Amino acid sequence: MTIQKPPSQPGWTWVEECIESCDATSIYVEERGVGATFQNPRRIQIRKIHYDGCYNETPNELKADFIVGMPGVVDVIVELKGSDLKHASDQVGSTLRAWQLNPVRFPRIGCLIIFGRVEGKRKMAGRTPRMNSMRESVERAFLRRYKTLLRIHESGEKQFAFRDFLRKSDAR
Secondary structure, three states, X not given: OOOOOOOOOOOOEEEEOOEEEEOOOEEEEEEOOEEEEXXXXXXXXXXXXXXXXXXXXXXXXXXXXXEEEEOOOEEXXXXXXXXXXXXXXXXXXHHHHHHHOOOOOOOEEEEEEEEOOOEOOOOOEOOOOOHHHHHHHHHHHHHHHHOOOEEEEEOOOOEEEHHHHOOOOXXX
């Protein structure tokens, strides 16, 4: 019998290896200082899958960090990245293809990349003028390739509702 590690955050409980559950009003995923917050005002039991290196341990395969899901509605594939949006897009795309075939997935799948600090040419913290155009270019290319909406935001820039990842006809 293996000893279960403590939950990643207060209020979370492990439901099985690599999968946590929580009904808090604010759901947070974080890795190396980059994080995303999901709103859960109705306190629905949310599922958080630690995908890269736990749920999916396939070597030499690109994987996103987490899959955060509202049961029976939507799974959101989340990649937390420093600043390489192209590589992050490839990780999310690879995870999307694999997750679409997984029988435990929820009916809809959304994708989210959260990036940390953007460094300029002199490696100083700040924004490069091309960041917004790069973000839009990666989002458009992802939509064309995978027929799935990808949202890209800076860490701490906004809080997300699960309905942000649904088409208007799907939102509750």
